[in-house]
Amino acid sequence: MLIRFFFMLREGGLKVSLTEFLTLLEVLHSRIAGYSVDEFYYLSRACLVKDESLYDRFDRVFSEHFKGVQDLFGDETAEIPEDWLRRHFERLMSEEEKALVESLGGWEELMETLRKRLEEQEKRHEGGNKWIGTGGTSPFGAHGYNPEGIRMGQDGSRHRRAVKVWDKREFRNLDDTVELGTRNLKVALRRLRRFAREGAADELDLPDTIESTARNAGLLDIKMVPERHNAVKVLLFLDAGGSMDDHVRVCEELFSAARGEFKHLEYFYFHNCVYEGVWKDNLRRHSERTPLMDVLHKYSSDYKLILVGDATMSPYEIHYPGGSVEHWNEEAGAAWMKRLLDTYPKAIWLNPEPVNRWEYTPSIRMMSELMAERMYPLTVSGLEEGMRSLR
Amino acid sequence: MTDKRFTGTDRYVATQDLMTAVNAAVTLGRPILIKGEPGTGKTQLAEEIARGLDRPLLQWHVKSTTKAQQGLYEYDAVARLRDSQLGDERVHDIANYIVKGPLWEAFEQDVQPVLLIDEIDKADIEFPNDLLRELDRMEFYVYETHQTIVAKNRPIIVITSNNEKELPDAFLRRCFFHYIRFPDAETMREIVDVHYPNLKKELLDEALHAFFDLREVPGLKKKPSTSELLDWLKLLLAEDVSPEVLAGDDRRKSLPPLHGALLKNEQDVHLFERLIFLNQREGR
Ligand SMILES: Nc1ncnc2c1ncn2[C@@H]1O[C@H](COP(=O)(O)OP(=O)(O)OP(=O)(O)O)[C@@H](O)[C@H]1O
Ligand SMILES: [Mg+2]
Numbered sequence: 001m002l003i004r005f006f007f008m009l010r011e012g013g014l015k016v017s018l019t020e021f022l023t024l025l026e027v028l029h030s031r032i033a034g035y036s037v038d039e040f041y042y043l044s045r046a047c048l049v050k051d052e053s054l055y056d057r058f059d060r061v062f063s064e065h066f067k068g069v070q071d072l073f074g075d076e077t078a079e080i081p082e083d084w085l086r087r088h089f090e091r092l093m094s095e096e097e098k099a100l101v102e103s104l105g106g107w108e109e110l111m112e113t114l115r116k117r118l119e120e121q122e123k124r125h126e127g128g129n130k131w132i133g134t135g136g137t138s139p140f141g142a143h144g145y146n147p148e149g150i151r152m153g154q155d156g157s158r159h160r161r162a163v164k165v166w167d168k169r170e171f172r173n174l175d176d177t178v179e180l181g182t183r184n185l186k187v188a189l190r191r192l193r194r195f196a197r198e199g200a201a202d203e204l205d206l207p208d209t210i211e212s213t214a215r216n217a218g219l220l221d222i223k224m225v226p227e228r229h230n231a232v233k234v235l236l237f238l239d240a241g242g243s244m245d246d247h248v249r250v251c252e253e254l255f256s257a258a259r260g261e262f263k264h265l266e267y268f269y270f271h272n273c274v275y276e277g278v279w280k281d282n283l284r285r286h287s288e289r290t291p292l293m294d295v296l297h298k299y300s301s302d303y304k305l306i307l308v309g310d311a312t313m314s315p316y317e318i319h320y321p322g323g324s325v326e327h328w329n330e331e332a333g334a335a336w337m338k339r340l341l342d343t344y345p346k347a348i349w350l351n352p353e354p355v356n357r358w359e360y361t362p363s364i365r366m367m368s369e370l371m372a373e374r375m376y377p378l379t380v381s382g383l384e385e386g387m388r389s390l391r
Numbered sequence: 392m393t394d395k396r397f398t399g400t401d402r403y404v405a406t407q408d409l410m411t412a413v414n415a416a417v418t419l420g421r422p423i424l425i426k427g428e429p430g431t432g433k434t435q436l437a438e439e440i441a442r443g444l445d446r447p448l449l450q451w452h453v454k455s456t457t458k459a460q461q462g463l464y465e466y467d468a469v470a471r472l473r474d475s476q477l478g479d480e481r482v483h484d485i486a487n488y489i490v491k492g493p494l495w496e497a498f499e500q501d502v503q504p505v506l507l508i509d510e511i512d513k514a515d516i517e518f519p520n521d522l523l524r525e526l527d528r529m530e531f532y533v534y535e536t537h538q539t540i541v542a543k544n545r546p547i548i549v550i551t552s553n554n555e556k557e558l559p560d561a562f563l564r565r566c567f568f569h570y571i572r573f574p575d576a577e578t579m580r581e582i583v584d585v586h587y588p589n590l591k592k593e594l595l596d597e598a599l600h601a602f603f604d605l606r607e608v609p610g611l612k613k614k615p616s617t618s619e620l621l622d623w624l625k626l627l628l629a630e631d632v633s634p635e636v637l638a639g640d641d642r643r644k645s646l647p648p649l650h651g652a653l654l655k656n657e658q659d660v661h662l663f664e665r666l667i668f669l670n671q672r673e674g675r
Contacts, residue, residue: 046408206469213472218476
């Protein structure tokens with residue numbers, strides 16, 4: 001039934017590996033005294049789940065598994081047809097794990113190991129083990145989880161009695177609702193790192209110095225190299241329009257994270273859609289504009305382009321000359337977007353609007369189309385995806 | 392291997408889930424990775440495991456420039472070069488220039504030690520991968536002197552991370568993992584108790600209320616953590632602030648006294664002031 005638990009976890013989307021599962025069996029085996037259900041829960045979690053945002057998912061599977069425990073410990077304990085197992089394993093295993101199975105001497109060998117370990121546990125069960133059982137006296141007995149029947153932790157005061165921890169689902173809010181703080185953003189932006197040594201040689205190159213000194217018959221011959229830094233170049237275009245007001249904070253955070261991360265960062269503002277002019281200072285947006293053409297010529301095409309905006313506007317602003325809300329544009333926004341994207345093949349659009357609204361906002365759909373679908377939500381996972389596409 | 396179990400210490404409150412995870416790691420001699428909000432006692436845990444189980448403690452604090460190799464040993468080539476130029480006799484034995492790292496030190500201990508690898512996520516993305524073999528086999532090879540260093544006793548390795556970088560799967564598979572949840576009120580009371588055993592109950596009640604209230608303020612950039620609470624209590628005690636000042640109605644209408652210990656960020660203080668302003672208007 002532990003094997004079944006293992007499969008349920010994998011089906012539930014937790015990538016538990018065989019190594020980790022075997023580790024769990026090993027710990028269970030190494031202990032003379034029994035385990036309470038709570039302890040078993042903590043133990044299996046510590047062995048099998050390596051990311052707190054998956055704790056909730058684990059809790060759900062655990063709960064489901066131990067609710068249906070009657071079937072598991074009753075009839076099905078017997079023999080699970082090996083065939084069925086094998087098919088299951090193969091479907092659920094990653095290539096890496098299949099390779100591991102091979103390296104362990106193939107499928108037969110592995111099943112033998114598993115069987116041996118389980119047998120050892122069965123033996124221990126008869127000797128009064130608590131964590132695994134077949135009868136009504138065990139914690140997993142015919143009535144499933146049974147608070148009275150279970151030895152609670154030695155330390156009564158701290159123990160939250162008889163409430164199934166996993167059913168409380170205390171980690172619910174960790175699942176995918178990661179706050180978008182600058183730190184998270186930075187982590188996501190780091191995916192774009194590419195280290196290189198460029199510029200002034202100001203760092204001692206120790207291996208080379210030693211090598212040269214040796215060649216030089218022991219006379220010191222110092223070698224320097226440029227410091228290693230992130231060589232990725234980024235061009236950031238930020239929408240400064242009124243509808244972006246709701247998103248000021250997240251944009252601020254993105255901006256400060258990007259400034260910290262990229263040595264070569266150039267940024268410009270636009271309003272709703274990019275036209276012939278962009279600007280660097282929102283207060284002087286009307287007096288100090290930079291022609292987009294200059295930008296296109298000045299920054300080489302190995303810059304990665306990141307546009308940030310809600311893309312929420314009237315379709316005219318994208319597709320018609322004169323459509324802009326602020327000024328008279330000779331050429332349609334789409335034409336300028338196209339020039340921009342032709343120059344910078346690596347480009348994405350980050351949109352702070354919730355994804356579920358995209359479908360209902362025609363201008364978002366249009367813009368996404370112009371971007372060849374490289375529009376991502378401005379969330380941690382969206383940013384990560386975006387960075388991957390920029391790489 | 393050990394038969395003693397870690398159950399927290401007189402200075403450290405360990406919850407059941409933490410104890411279970413730590414003891415599993417101790418039993419199998421596998422590393423345990425600890426994550427959690429800042430100030431939830433990740434670093435101190437290693438010290439307390441060492442104290443609780445009566446083991447020596449070795450510490451390795453990781454920085455962005457730390458290399459895995461530095462945990463094993465470093466070859467101080469510059470010193471040797473200097474000695475050679477000065478004609479020092481030591482120069483003939485390369486072993487004089489091998490500087491042991493914390494992992495090596497840990498491998499040499501006569502009793503199973505605790506090794507803390509603090510803030511592993513600060514280092515380069517490849518750092519954990521570079522330690523896989525050493526953590527697995529608990530041995531490494533010194534090329535300069537052709538020795539293999541094997542751990543006398545598998546150290547209890549406690550690794551902490553603040554989540555700045557994702558850690559590689561291969562590394563994670565080899566560790567036990569525990570996420571320290573932010574303590575609930577009851578646990579927090581116990582934690583405060585180990586730090587200030589003689590705190591008056593009323594003061595603690597009010598302080599904890601104010602603290603958890605503050606953590607609920609939406610939009611804080613940095614929620615105050617255990618260590619901030621402890622600092623704050625220290626100040627409250629030093630200034631002899633009475634529980635009444637912290638109490639009830641006033642809480643939502645004025646900043647708590649000495650709030651600088653709790654809110655360390657200007658924007659958060661402003662945010663809080665705005666909220667209080669709104670509450671004052673409503674309350675009138
Ligand atoms: N469970 C606990 N029992 C006793 N003291 C605690 C506990 N948790 C935290 N503390 C106290 O909180 C403070 C911060 O602990 P520590 O430095 O270990 O946190 P940390 O998680 O390593 O933080 P960071 O992520 O900032 O490095 C210490 O003073 C410690 O004594
Ligand atoms: Mg720390």
